[in-house]
Amino acid sequence: MTQKTDSMTDAEIYREVFDAIVDGRLAPGEKLGQDELGKVFGVSKSRIRPILHRLTDQKIVVIEPMRGAFVARPSVEEAREVNTARQIIEEGVIRRAARSAAPKQIKILREIVAAEQAARNRHDSGQAHRLTGEFHCELAKVTGNDVVMEMVRELVSRDSLVVALYQRPGSSACSLHGHTQLIDRIAEGDEDAAAHAMRHHLKEVMETLDLDGKSNKSRSLINAFAHLGDDR
């Protein structure tokens, strides 16, 4: 939990909102009122504004002029575009990883998959989803390049909105089998096979989605940030 006495830094507030969106505690389409968020974090809206703009640049928030900010609701076309972008970028990533993977890094990847498995076994879909994203980020980390990692993180965060909007109930976005396959190909050092597996994996994710129906549920801001403390 966080203290309420001293106001949080911009980076902390950003992180809170970002996580709330990516973790699904703020549903797509939900309104992000400046005054309301300001009250939640105990700051003025002048501090909230630039944070919303930053999230807008990352495409996980949209600002409609004179109407306000909302959690983005990526269209079907956008969902496809982000997925294609991931295919392109993460192909480069996994090829590099397959060339330069250290045993220690592979171990970390396997641990994440194990944690994913565990989370799914206890039906903690929230945590499972988070770890799924983290797997791909960690894969980018194998390249040792922070710039690339940030780009993958951005794509993954956008994808989490896609999943929130279009995932069929009961199905999981990333198959664990797919992840272990990726690791195996990397461990073998077969970059072509790894690249192929990655493209296949990402396409598979797309196929698990329901790009026609829509499920929209609204939740309150207070619930999303309940962990911060009650008195405000």
Added chain:
Amino acid sequence: MTQKTDSMTDAEIYREVFDAIVDGRLAPGEKLGQDELGKVFGVSKSRIRPILHRLTDQKIVVIEPMRGAFVARPSVEEAREVNTARQIIEEGVIRRAARSAAPKQIKILREIVAAEQAARNRHDSGQAHRLTGEFHCELAKVTGNDVVMEMVRELVSRDSLVVALYQRPGSSACSLHGHTQLIDRIAEGDEDAAAHAMRHHLKEVMETLDLDGKSNKSRSLINAFAHLGDDR
């Protein structure tokens, strides 16, 4: 530089500042005062601020707390990191391009190289540099994916700061030969060869830079007073 008849829109102001930096009209390290920029564009600094923040997120501007905003001066490490990131991302890009290149798109690429050649023949280094960046963006455009194109654009813009800081006088960043080679490999549809050519090309660019000379600060000083003589 530009007229300020009836206040410009935020996007226009952003574009002006962005282009000024990428085109080298604003040198790395130059101060970007809020009030000053506000006067230039005829708006209040409250409109300038978010633009500066956006440029900061793109890493072509740095904001030092309570000191102000400056055009970024990427370190040698950062220069290497951006270059590596380009190798990773643009490998994915060119592989995709090699798989799906349409003749019309290849024609566009060749036209850009021709324009590059022309600009260099008339010693318009500014335009030549701009077209060099545009070539890589257009290459990303071949994938038909705007998300990827934006990412490449961001990397290219950061690289232009690196070039401004570390390029050896008289040498050009991207060899025209390298670009034509990339196009040829794409036209042949040989994705492995294309990927190899891209990595080679980007590494070559790095080698034309003077990275292990002095630190950036003294470097610029030496350049500034080069006419005084070497010993002092």
Added chain:
DNA sequence: GATATTTATATCGTATACGATAAATGGCAA
């Protein structure tokens, strides 16, 4: 009774104001 129009309210976007902090200036001592 339903639709159109007017009024009211809430929220956004921008400008302005003000306290806080760093650079610049000037004076003083060595």
Added chain:
DNA sequence: TTGCCATTTATCGTATACGATATAAATATC
């Protein structure tokens, strides 16, 4: 002269204030 400290100045970051616009409500009209 050179180095150091106090004061001044300038600029930043945040809060507040205010006009503008969209949504909601209420009234009028058909």
